[in-house]
Amino acid sequence: MFWNDLQLEDKVAIVTGASRGIGRAIAIELARRGATVVINYNRSKEAADQVQTKISEFGGNSILYQADVSNFEQAQNLVKSTINELGTLDILVNNAGITRDKLFPMMSEEDWDIVQDINIKGTFNCSKAAVRHMMRKRSGRIINITSVAGQMGNPGQTNYSASKAAQIGFTKALAREIAARNITVNAIAAGYIDTEIWDVVSEEIQEGILQLIPLGRKGEPEEIANLTAFLASDQAAYITGQVIGVDGGMAMM
Ligand code: NAP
Numbered sequence: 001m002f003w004n005d006l007q008l009e010d011k012v013a014i015v016t017g018a019s020r021g022i023g024r025a026i027a028i029e030l031a032r033r034g035a036t037v038v039i040n041y042n043r044s045k046e047a048a049d050q051v052q053t054k055i056s057e058f059g060g061n062s063i064l065y066q067a068d069v070s071n072f073e074q075a076q077n078l079v080k081s082t083i084n085e086l087g088t089l090d091i092l093v094n095n096a097g098i099t100r101d102k103l104f105p106m107m108s109e110e111d112w113d114i115v116q117d118i119n120i121k122g123t124f125n126c127s128k129a130a131v132r133h134m135m136r137k138r139s140g141r142i143i144n145i146t147s148v149a150g151q152m153g154n155p156g157q158t159n160y161s162a163s164k165a166a167q168i169g170f171t172k173a174l175a176r177e178i179a180a181r182n183i184t185v186n187a188i189a190a191g192y193i194d195t196e197i198w199d200v201v202s203e204e205i206q207e208g209i210l211q212l213i214p215l216g217r218k219g220e221p222e223e224i225a226n227l228t229a230f231l232a233s234d235q236a237a238y239i240t241g242q243v244i245g246v247d248g249g250m251a252m253m
Pocket of ligand 1: 021095194
């Protein structure tokens, strides 16, 4: 079995925050391997349309679904509509996430809340709806996109680091709870990946981060997507509760 042989035919996957960046790459990779993908987006409809066009260009299947994952109702409807329209749900990728970086003395309550609401409550909201269905069918894959910031901590990111550490604890606890139902739950701890999330960070800080990476470069969104596809596949059936770094050696936990 070669990596490129990994097939996800007949699988249905939801990728949250799939309009841009890492989520976009994951949606395309899962579709390329045969999954029918629900491209969730919140604000970037045009970008989400482009992801769908890209997938249809190679004959892949996808649908678009607008939902703010931080809203419990909308997250439930995202999962319910997927099951109604596509018949099932096999794979949930909790990828949607934001930053609101500030040094702690300057960080407002709003900066704190919005990051927790999208990054960790969004993960709870979507998983909650998905797990009910996966438990009934006694199979499923949940993959949470977390960060080295949740493992190492990052100055200027107390809110983000806390939300990403919370995703790690959530991953392990849920993995233990639902392993008996043949559902695996894993996290990918991404390092410095080349996406728009970095647009608000100064060149100087980005240069400093590069110095911390043994492999000496940024990662590409596709490098997260490759591992996601593996964890979503039947070949990863015996992996659960793990936090796997794709970070150029930055964290080495
Ligand atoms: P990005 O390029 O800024 O994309 C963020 C995505 O999240 C967009 O598709 C956005 O959708 C979506 N999103 C934001 N708020 C949402 C909400 N309330 N509901 C639904 N979707 C929402 O960021 P990225 O770098 O790809 O990050 C993706 C994930 O990887 C995040 O969880 C991030 O923490 C994690 N990560 C990234 C890095 C990195 O270096 N890039 C490193 C570690 C971890 P709309 O534009 O449609 O609103």
